[in-house]
Amino acid sequence: MxxxxxxxxxxxxxxxxxxxxxxxxxxxxxxxxxxxxxxxxxxxxxxxxxxxxxxxxxxxxxxxxxxxxxxxxxxxxxxxxxxxxxxxxxxxxxxxxxxxxxxxxxxxxxxxxxxxxxxxxxxxxxxxxxxxxxxxxxxxxxxxxxxxxxxxxxxxxxxxxxxxxxxxxxxxxxxxxxxxxxxxxxxxHAYAEIVEEITRALLIDYFEEELHLILLEALLDDGKVAQSKWHYENVTSVFYREMGLKPSPAMKRMLRLIQERDSDSGKVLDFSAFREAMQSRQQTNEAFFCEPEFFNVICNLEIRRAERNGGQGLLALLAATSSELGTETARTWQEDMAALQEVLQDALRKSDVLCRFGQQQFMVLLPNTTLEQGQRILQRLAASLKDRELLLRSRLQPLTPHDKT
Known part of the structure; x- marks a missing residue:
């Protein structure tokens, strides 16, 4: 029948x-x-x-x-x-x-x-x-x-x-x-109908992961990269918020597919497009500022490179206080941190990396830097901060145990 x-x-x-x-x-x-x-x-x-x-x-x-x-x-x-x-x-x-x-x-x-x-x-x-x-x-x-x-x-x-x-x-x-x-x-290649059927099915069971994977693949195949990107971000957020679930291996693979086709009309990036994308996201000629998690990744990579090549590097822990004693308030230490970050990004080298370390400190990675060079960098920073009526507090330590101090 x-x-x-x-x-x-x-x-x-x-x-x-x-x-x-x-x-x-x-x-x-x-x-x-x-x-x-x-x-x-x-x-x-x-x-x-x-x-x-x-x-x-x-x-x-x-x-x-x-x-x-x-x-x-x-x-x-x-x-x-x-x-x-x-x-x-x-x-x-x-x-x-x-x-x-x-x-x-x-x-x-x-x-x-x-x-x-x-x-x-x-x-x-x-x-x-x-x-x-x-x-x-x-x-x-x-x-x-x-x-x-x-x-x-x-x-x-x-x-x-x-x-x-x-x-x-x-x-x-x-x-x-x-x-x-x-x-x-x-x-x-009936991608629009796939999206329609899957969307209706998600009203029945939103937490069926296979449905989301099929929907994301259909959106990508139909060239709707931005829509697939939005849906991925939305569904992974809901899964984590409602059920405490992080993206599964299948969802992570789907994210890589989305990233490959992002910003290129649904086509996989070639090397020239990749280089253009990287160059457009580079910062200016100042030191690189990033989040602590990414800072840790960069440090680990730099440690591996230093151990392999026998290079040297330093870690610096920096803070700034007002030279006017007794004037610290909740507002002034925030202003001091903003001033310190501005000085660091302006005075440090392009290859240096920094991140916030707690509320009132910065951690700085100084690759390929000897202790003597590091001390000169600190002196230059202290002079720049003095012009802003700030005192530099700092500590230096080798990036790897075998570095000579």
Whole structure:
């Protein structure tokens, strides 16, 4: 049965039952499920029979599952009364419930259409068609089935334990089918439809990482690098904030792909473009200022180079205080730090690296520098700070243990 056959069959049915995302029972143009109030228990019974449509359900089991906290001394009589009311609501022309072997079973009537049955049938037929190489037919069946999934099975019954296994089953089938459809769409370069289907699926389960990976890849393949970059930053932030999860290896690989194609119209950077990008991000001819984490990385690299080549280097810890004693305030030490940073970046060499070390100190890396050269640098810094009525406090130490002092 193809997608067109399923659509024709759906239109021919008189009684339709929707359970995915919302519960609605329609008989022709009449909404039966809108008869609420005292009918709640009747519709609860209908739902229970519907999701267990292949089983004979004994009255005692029905009462225990649906109303465990209510005393029903005569379960058979209570269920019989509800069955009678249910048949009246559904109409005499449709016999959906049969009594057999001391219990009740849902009758798969020829005039009955149930969304979960069609949804599951479409997804399974689509998978079979894909295996047989009928790609277009498979995609149409997937589209037909996925369009029926509006949300979890019977969401108005969140605390019904008897629904949990089936609810999980249909959710897994939906997410798996979305992924399988996306793989078929990728072969035909239908990136916009992939984005549409995945975006809808993320409303069902935002924390399914595979969906985000497929979405990011589709955006990249469609040349939407900026959009993929924004989505990556957003999803990794949400994963960490809500679940404490850092990017997985798969997400890190995706980030590298995004970075490769960034700022180059979706194409991988060549060496000339890479050099231009690097040059555009370089600072001026002053010392390099960075964050402490990056400073540590640079120091470790410099230590390795010094140990390999036998070079020398120094680390300097610097602070500045006002030459006017007794005038320190919360505001003046911040101003002193700003002045010290300005002097450091102006007076130090282009190859030197500095970072903030605590609130009132700077750490400076002086590569290829002897102790004598380091002391002259400190003297030059002290003179520049003196002009600003600041005193330099400093400590020097070798970058590596074998450096001579």
């Amino acid at each position: 193809g997608a067109e056959d399923i659509l024709t069959e759906t239109e021919s049915k008189q009684l339709k039952v929707f359970t995915l995302g919302h519960f609605v029972v329609i008989d022709g143009d009449k909404f039966l499920s809108e008869t609420r109030g005292r009918s709640r228990k009747v519709w609860d019974l209908f739902k229970y029979l519907l999701v267990n449509q292949d089983r004979v359900l004994l009255p005692d089991v029905i009462v225990e599952q649906l109303w465990p906290n209510q005393p029903y001394d005569n379960a058979k009589s209570a269920v019989r009364t509800l069955i009678h009311r249910l048949r009246s609501l559904l109409g005499e022309g449709v016999d959906l419930i049969r009594f057999t072997q001391g219990g009740y079973i849902f009758n798969r009537h020829q005039d009955l259409w149930v969304d979960v049955n069609v949804f599951e049938s479409c997804c399974r037929q689509a998978r079979l068609a894909a295996k047989q190489g009928l790609i277009q037919e498979a995609m149409n069946l997937y589209r037909q089935g996925l369009s029926l999934y509006k949300g979890d099975l019977l969401p108005e019954c969140p605390y019904s334990d008897w629904l949990i296994p089936l609810r999980s089953h249909y959710r897994r089938l939906y997410l798996q089918s979305v992924v399988e459809l996306a793989l078929l769409l990728r072969e035909s």
